[in-house]
Amino acid sequence: MEKVAILGVGMIRFGMYPDRTVSQMGCEAGLSALDDAGLSFRDIDAVYAGHIFMQTMAGTRVVKELGLTGVPVQRIENASATGTCALREAYLAVSGGHYGRVLVLGFDKMTQVMGSAPDPKDMDEAILPAAFFAMWATRRMHERGTTPEHLARIAAKNWNYGALNPMSQRQAKEPVTPEKVLGSGMVAWPLTKMMACPIGDGAAAAVVCRADLAKRYRPERPVIRIAASHLGSEKYERGHLFMGPVVGPAQMSRDAAKDLYEQAGFGPEDIQLVQVHDAFVIEELEYYELLGFCREGEAEKHIEAGTFGPGGKVPFSTDGGLIARGHPGGPTGLAQIWETTLQLRGEAGKRQVPNARAGLCHMMGGGSVCAAHILVRE
Amino acid sequence: MADARPRVPIKSGYFTVPGDPAAPPDIVVSRCEDCGEHFFPTRLVCAKCLSRRLTTAHVAARGTLYSYTWVHLPLFGSTRIEHMDGYGVGQVDLPEGPRLQVPLAGKQAEYRVGMPLVGRLEPLKEEGGADVVILQFRPAA
Numbered sequence: 001m002e003k004v005a006i007l008g009v010g011m012i013r014f015g016m017y018p019d020r021t022v023s024q025m026g027c028e029a030g031l032s033a034l035d036d037a038g039l040s041f042r043d044i045d046a047v048y049a050g051h052i053f054m055q056t057m058a059g060t061r062v063v064k065e066l067g068l069t070g071v072p073v074q075r076i077e078n079a080s081a082t083g084t085c086a087l088r089e090a091y092l093a094v095s096g097g098h099y100g101r102v103l104v105l106g107f108d109k110m111t112q113v114m115g116s117a118p119d120p121k122d123m124d125e126a127i128l129p130a131a132f133f134a135m136w137a138t139r140r141m142h143e144r145g146t147t148p149e150h151l152a153r154i155a156a157k158n159w160n161y162g163a164l165n166p167m168s169q170r171q172a173k174e175p176v177t178p179e180k181v182l183g184s185g186m187v188a189w190p191l192t193k194m195m196a197c198p199i200g201d202g203a204a205a206a207v208v209c210r211a212d213l214a215k216r217y218r219p220e221r222p223v224i225r226i227a228a229s230h231l232g233s234e235k236y237e238r239g240h241l242f243m244g245p246v247v248g249p250a251q252m253s254r255d256a257a258k259d260l261y262e263q264a265g266f267g268p269e270d271i272q273l274v275q276v277h278d279a280f281v282i283e284e285l286e287y288y289e290l291l292g293f294c295r296e297g298e299a300e301k302h303i304e305a306g307t308f309g310p311g312g313k314v315p316f317s318t319d320g321g322l323i324a325r326g327h328p329g330g331p332t333g334l335a336q337i338w339e340t341t342l343q344l345r346g347e348a349g350k351r352q353v354p355n356a357r358a359g360l361c362h363m364m365g366g367g368s369v370c371a372a373h374i375l376v377r378e
Numbered sequence: 379m380a381d382a383r384p385r386v387p388i389k390s391g392y393f394t395v396p397g398d399p400a401a402p403p404d405i406v407v408s409r410c411e412d413c414g415e416h417f418f419p420t421r422l423v424c425a426k427c428l429s430r431r432l433t434t435a436h437v438a439a440r441g442t443l444y445s446y447t448w449v450h451l452p453l454f455g456s457t458r459i460e461h462m463d464g465y466g467v468g469q470v471d472l473p474e475g476p477r478l479q480v481p482l483a484g485k486q487a488e489y490r491v492g493m494p495l496v497g498r499l500e501p502l503k504e505e506g507g508a509d510v511v512i513l514q515f516r517p518a519a
Contacts (some may be wrong), residue, residue, distance in 0.1 A: 055419070131467040132479070134447035142445070142491040160427070186464075189448040189486065234423040239477045243419065 004094045004311060006375065007101070007207045008037025009338040014169040014202035014326030016111055022054055022203075026062035026107035030202035035068075037207035038217050041067040042208075045099035047205065050076045050086035050106040052329040053113040060243035062268060070107075071075045077330075079304070080277060081231075081365030083204065084333030085130045088371060091207040091229045098209050104238070106331035107203035129366075130196060132244055133280035134188035140282060141190065148190045150303050152178035154281040155195045157309045162324025164351040167335070169200050169326030195281040197322040204334035206341075223378040224341050227358070228263035229281075231371045250370040255292035256362065256370045259361045261292070264358070267359045268292040271374070272356045273343055274314060275336035276320040277364040284308075289318070291362060318343060318351050333371065335363040344377040382395060384508045385499065392419060393513045394436060395499060402512060403499050404436035407476055418476035437474050439497025439513065444469040448486040470495055470515055483516040494518040 005051025026049075033039060048057030051096070059075040078085040083106030090102040098216055121218060129301035139147045151320040159176035162168035166182070214223045232255055261267045268291065276291070278284040288299045292305065293314050302308060308316040319339035321327045340359035342348045348356075362372040385395050394404040414431035420434055431442040446468035466482030466489065482489060483500065496518045499511040 035400070128449065128451060130451065131447050131449045134449070134471055135445035135479075138447055138491065139445040181443075186448075186450045188450065188467075189464075238475055239471065240425070241479060242417065242421075242425075242476055244479045 001095045002097055003009070003211035004091050004226045004338060005209055006035045006226065007209045007214045007217060009206050009341045010034070010036050011167055011204035011331065011335055011338045012202060013167045014200045014328055014335070017109070018203045020201070022051075022058060022091060022107050022109050023062050023065045025109075025201065025203040026105055027065035029107065029205040030062075030066050030103060030105050031270070033205035033207050037099065039207060040067055041103075041123040043101055044069070044103045045070055046090075046093060047071055047073045047103045048076050048086040048089045049073060049106060050104070050311050050330040050334070051108050051346070052077055052079060052082050053108050053110055054085050055354070057062040059105070062105060069144070076225050078369050078371065079365035079367055080279065080327070080329065080365040080373040081333060081369050082330045083147040083358060084361065084371040085231060085369070087206060087208065087334065087337060087373065088231055089337065091226050091373075094208055094210055096106040099365070100213055101179055102208045104206045105203070105207060106205070106334040108329035109201040110199045110328050111201055128188070130188040130191060130280065132246065133282055136286065137190050137282040138267050140285070144297055146300055146301060148182055149178055149299050150285065151190065151195055151281045152181040152192075153280045153303050154278070154284050155181040155323055158278060158284075158321040158323040158375045159194065161310070161318055161351055162320025164349070165319045165325060165339075168319065168320040168324050169198055169202075170324040191280055191282070195323070197279045197327040200326040200328045202326060202331045202335075204331035204338055206334055206337050222345060224344050225376050227376045228260040228374040229368060230259045230260070230263070232256055233367070233369050246368055247283075247366060249281070250286065250290055252368070252370045253362070254347070254366075256300060256372045257291045260360065260374050264376070266358070268314070271314065271358045271360050273318050273321070273340065273353045273359045274316045275319070275321070275339060275359070275361045276316060277362060278317055278323050279327055283364070284316060284321065287362060291360065294375055306318070307327065315353050318348070318353060333363045336363065337373070337375070340375050344375055382502070385501070385511045386505075386508045388502060388510050393497070393499075395461055396493050403439050403494060403497060405439050405472065405497070406476070407437055407474065408432040410436045416472070416474040416476050418472070418478055437472060440518065441470040441472040441478070441495060441514075442496060443489060443493050443495055444471050445491060446482060446489050460500065468495070468515060472514050481514045483514045488517055
């Protein structure tokens with residue numbers, strides 16, 4: 001197996017873009033990643049395009065904006081984990097020796113599709129994601145004594161990280177306090193509006209290549225290597241929900257973490273920053289434990305101590321997370337790769353985590369799947 | 379006197395609609411003939427042991443509340459259970475094993491994790507001279 005590196009990353013700021021087409025957005029992100037890599041589209045051996053909401057052929061059409069070079073193009077979809085899974089396909093192809101340089105694109109215009117409500121007759125669609133994750137929170141409060149203040153602290157942290165990230169959809173003008181989060185209006189008790197990710201549009205991209213090529217193309221930079229890649233789906237256990245916008249059993253994230261740490265040859269103690277699927281804040285709280293960054297039942301104590309915030313032991317969602325940076329769909333997982341790559345190069349500006357040598361990117365996709373990577377600075 | 383209009387389920391295959399409006403509905407589940415596990419909704423292969431010997435069974439609409447929330451966003455497709463105080467959604471564990479996500483009746487203050495609930499049919503709207511009914515849970519009396 002070949003070693004695989006992230007040679008370039010690029011994205012546009014997530015937001016509401018009624019006047020921009022998905023082709024324009026995807027092309028901009030792709031060009032930005034190519035420029036960062038120092039490559040031309042002519043150098044690209046294959047493209048994986050991740051989108052959830054766009055129509056048939058959207059991937060091929062976005063790639064056409066970048067050029068018509070005859071390159072193989074493949075669409076990937078795995079709900080929220082779409083971008084992460086597109087990256088994983090690129091990783092597998094390069095690792096297996098099939099391609100040398102691959103462009104991974106993620107894009108979506110969620111604002112274009114939110115008007116089309118799901119079929120109201122389908123019980124599968126009648127329970128909203130916000131309600132589903134709110135029930136995680138209610139259960140956690142029952143079992144562990146978690147309070148809405150704990151949840152608000154996570155949200156405030158991510159909003160404040162977002163203000164340091166020029167690509168973040170949400171840019172608070174003044175520091176966000178837990179009190180402000182708690183007072184932002186109830187979406188699904190106990191989750192308030194500021195504890196939930198926004199809808200939006202966006203695009204993000206990465207250029208993946210053989211690690212030896214990365215050294216040759218950009219000798220002045222540290223090589224950012226993919227040290228582990230994981231994709232898993234659910235295992236049955238009693239109490240499994242078969243209907244609704246479900247993100248599955250906790251065990252799926254525990255299994256992902258175990259697999260990642262085995263592949264990487266090190267564990268959470270050697271990881272300096274983490275990005276997770278914080279579509280709703282309760283998720284981030286659970287992932288502190290499920291990914292092994294604290295013991296089960298101790299997340300609340302660590303939230304109070306600031307372990308996972310700026311200056312803490314292992315900062316989470318350093319680009320603002322889904323809560324602030326945004327979650328258009330296809331590009332979301334690649335925004336995590338953008339952030340982690342910049343952090344590991346030491347190019348993350350005001351939100352730079354000191355001495356970042358390894359970062360974990362974890363996404364969940366409804367259905368459900370867990371897709372995750374560990375990146376390391378060589 | 380109960381409403382004489384016929385009642386039809388919002389979608390067939392999930393719960394029964396008894397002819398007697400006073401009778402409680404049943405939940406339609408699959409039971410594995412090899413390992414005994416129950417599933418909602420019905421399925422072709424046992425998710426626990428992969429047996430293909432599943433039979434359809436009806437179980438009573440009652441269970442315990444695993445978790446719940448009160449939603450302050452519009453519910454897709456509903457007209458009658460939306461109101462200013464939002465609406466409830468719960469996860470209910472049937473004694474046979476399946477966990478269901480269902481709408482909850484009444485007010486948030488009536489609910490506690492772990493409490494016993496019962497399912498009842500609630501008219502959602504009228505369509506073609508019939509009452510379209512949904513399955514809703516409420517605290518057991």
